[in-house]
Amino acid sequence: MLRNSIFLALIGLMMGVACSPTEKEQDLSVSSPDASLTVEVAIDEAGQASYSVKKNDQIVLEPSQLGVKREDVDLSTALQLTGVSEVEMVHDNYELKHGKQRKIHYMANKKVYSFENASGDKMEVIFQLSDDGVAFRYYFPGESEDVKFINEERTTFNLPDDAKAWLQPCAEAKSGWSQTNPSYEENYLMDISVSQSSPTAAGWVYPALFNVGDNWVLVSESGLEANYCATRLEQNSPNGEYKVGFPQEKEVIFDGELNPQSQLPWYSPWRVLAIGSLKTITESTLGTDLAAPAIEGDFSWVEPGRAAWSWVILKDDSTIVPVQKRFINYASDMGWEYCLIDALWEKQIGYDSIKMLADYASERNVRLLLWYNSAGDWNSTPLTPKDMMLTSDARLKEFKRISEMGIAGVKIDFFGGDGQSVIEYYHDILKDAAEAGIAVNFHGCTLPRGWQRTYPNLMSMESIKGMEFITFDQRNADVAVSHCAMLPFTRNVFDPMDFTPVSLSEIPNIERRSTNAFELATSVLFVSGIQHYAETANGMKNHPGYVREVMRAVPVKWDESVFVDGYPGKLAVMARRSGDKWFVSGINGEDKAKDLILDLSFLKGLSGTVITDGEEKRSWKQEEVSIPETGEYPISLKPNGGFLIQL
Template sequence: MNKSVMVIMLVCIVLLSGCKQQATNVYSPDGDISLSFSTDNDGKLLYEIKVKDSLFVSPSAMGLVEKSGLSLSDGLEIENVDFNSADDTWTQPWGENKAIRNKYNEMAVLLSDGSTVGLTVRFRVFDDGVGFRYEYDVRNVDSLFITDELTEFNIANDGVSWSIPASFETYELLYRTLPISGIDNANTPMTFKCGSVYASIHEAALTDFPEMTLKHTDGCHFKAELAPWPDGVKARIAGGKFVTPWRTIQIGGKAVDLINSSLILNLNEPCKLETTDWIRPMKYIGIWWGMHLGVETWYDGKRHGATTANAKRYIDFAAANNIDAVVYEGWNKGWENWGGSQEFDYTVPYDDFDIKEIAEYARKKGVKIIGHHETGGNVLNYERQLDNAYKWYSDMGINCVKTGYAGGLPDGNNHHGQFNVRHYRKVVETAAKYRTTLDVHEPIKDTGIRRTYPNMMTREGARGMEWNAWSDGNPPSHHVMLPFTRLLSGPMDYTPGIFDITYERIKNSPDRKQWNMKDSKDCRVNTTLAKQIANWVILYSPLQMASDMIENYEEHPAFQFFRDFDPDCDWSKALEGEPGEYVVIVRKAKDRYFLGAATDEESREVEIGLDFLEPGRVYDAVIYADAEDSDWETNPAAYRIMNRKVSYEDKLRIKMARGGGQAVYFRPIE
């Protein structure tokens, strides 16, 4: 063997022996995002992210902590690194986009302590961001008790952020615009901008783990904070093998790139249901808003909302106005226990609500019924009745259910810990057993489960319309903040569409003294009418509600938009916008398009190219716009409806009043 060959062999041996301390890299398919993984001299796990060669996330710790002291993070050495890639397209039965491209490069880093702990840290880098998770194989243990997660998100530079405070009980909080360094803690999605890069931190595929929030540690550095069990343990694991949710960072050059990202869905497992033909988007109305205003009650009595006669009236309105379904809240016994035992009976209606007669009446009219299960937080009572309640509904042809959890959970559990994550999953699986779709209020946040269980269609999980009935309400900026924050995680049942914006009809009613309505002059909806219409497009939900009492829609010309609206879209795109300022979104359903634009407290004009329309066709654009003198504070009900012939070569100038918006229905002219 000559000297040169020996030198080469020695160099190779040295390099191989040191590879466990070397950084390991993976790039996005377009090369703009790079992720590096390494272990330091103490065996600490670290990752960092660069965007177009600029440091975006500085070296950040990784791993978990176990109660017994078993090391799940330190002292692990790299045994192997596997690389993979994918580029495929999958379809879903409903969604903002029916076809989803899944294109990424993957790096799986296999680590071990040599005896007990095996860990694969799996990274996937897409053109629109990064996801990583921990896959543990701990040998010779019966159970594990996770007490902390070490994952850090050390943002390299300060910038501006949009988030709600961290809470393990509620997401119904107003959003804040703060410097990244000024955040004490935040729930996810937490959206921010550094320089010219927009990003949002969240999680995907939360199945049997507590939710992750973010705790500020120093500068622009944040650490994962998990919702605990009452004893302080964060996650209880049976056996030694488990996989965490994905930790995600969506990344884009424009704010709307985050809305157009499919990263969260792509990191969830494919659909587990054998068939999905029974799952379909719907428009709905319901006996609901009157209760929040105090005009009607959930419990039985002289002002009870869910009566047989009222139910049929809503069914008649739905049948006459191209509306698919009706929801009834307060139909079942148990509401009289509100604030006490919170015990509901999910198969016993109040005496004035003949559910079998109503179900048959709806069937003959071609209208679906959306059932309602309020738990008041008493999930143990709900689980005892779960199977029977869904079967009972299904036997009557009721295969869509709205659930609620407005109340404290038993035994000191919080809403967002592992206890309730497991409960929500149990409900989804039970509903699927009876071919039933779900609309969940007071939920665990969306992390893309709708890909795996598409019967999980929509959820609340933010301040929705009801806050306008009994508080100062949601400010105009709220509706143009949600698409860049909460809605990045998935659909929201915001329940838009109030036409009596200042509640004049009921405020002027001679019966008002009999109602329990708030007297505050500030109690109203803080938008213009045109923005309420636009929100049917902007605030995406496959179950989309016209939430006002039907009296306010009868003979109203602007309600024609909802009659024409199709929630079963095939394709969507956010065209322009900035968090909390304005947004413009278009959706295609079959051969028609629906555009929604909205602004904050400032009036605004934007010009939008119509190149999303099909070339070679002419469309009648029916425009629902603010009037010249519209203003969310002083003249919110003023609007105008205009028609214009357009094609894909045209541009549309959108003028919005303060707190206003615009909705456009594009129908092809044959």
């Protein structure tokens, strides 16, 4: 009996040992609420942690590295997994002042993986999986009086070899006009191999779009606080493995910080991957879901809107009182909320006349926005006013002065890159502007990364090769159509984008490739808290009354957005709702005609009008439209053309 008991015990022990790897494997995985997405975390014999991602059992990311190298300790190898938390359900409800969706509910499964090296230094990796994607970030627990430095982040995104990429190169630091790069203002490389290197040593900027079999992946980051630099993807991606990279050495302001540094405890930004169909990608709100909630304060004064703007077509000579009065009248006539007065206003107009213009605008229900140079020693830009944003005291003094004059907001230009000191500068400006009741728009700048949630007074950021570049060079105009058809799938997915769209008339010395209806469609397709329109007052008068009426009617605050059809760089069709009004817009990113049958079943029974391109060049056509019960709506697009439906 004793021998039998020992034998059975040994069998049981052996079975237990045999079962443990499976149990451990299950402990290391986490799935999305709908179970369509799964992350597997692993650690190899060398103590290197990794993760992989599947969507409906199809590989999206092959084993990809985790970990960081700090100056004081290496937390990328020789690690032990010391704990795995239970799955915790995360719920978050919030409302945005502007964007593609107003009320948002975020739901995700959270799991925390705890690692430790031989010296007892700790690092946690926090994963959150929602139905539309994967997010993770690092946490360094404990408390320290001394500052810790991260020299390298070992995070990678390992795409299968046959995946394709749509990526924007990052410009070299201090290159370009007056050493103003990088400003996220390059054209995208489309449908390239994931092994193709960036043409610049600086790498690739976010968001980065990939196609993996039946799935699409959009890689970005969110929750970027003042104690971390902005990151990007490194130049080389051997066999499709992209590594998180830090800014170049010159991307600092004054003698400030470049790479991440902070006392403990310390969270990194979120690494964000929206995963699924193009509909999933374009409708995802992960970029703001993972951003920090709004700072404390009353933001009832923040009002999104539309703006007239003279500079983009008429340039510096337009910054004079008579022209700005004309554009204020233009904004008033169109029912737009704002008029932007650009660079050199303090020299060519002056504070006293700006106050007069602000009063003049107020009588016409228009508020003014003023341009500033971020200044400092990080570039050689000559444009003024400058040096007023450099310290909190100087900023608050200037914000108080212009606020008392009736100015609603500022546009601040020419920042110094992605180093931590520059990121801290953005945060400081936004906090001071919020305190002063000033709305903010950044140009020549980095990607917002969800800051519009944290700072509701952040209306927009450029971070794109926008309309001004089309006016500078015919080469930009030649590729603008496909470039614009990329943006709803990349740059504008999560964050407001100040492209400054809609040039309906001719641009001096430039042959515009887009049709008029293409340009009109971008007023809905592109999302920005303040939409600065490129079309001039004189130009608008030359277009049919129904075009002017729809430009009066298009809002910038959207309650809901729905992907209808499209492919990056080739076609983009989106529907957006404001209240009970729907707008459906589309652009053809190719120089060939297209016949589409749109699925508008969610709009069946609604009626309104559609504006498309006429038969002659630069002509228009308007027709009545009713969405049938089948929801199928046929439409033909001219080469480089577009349409706008108002329901």
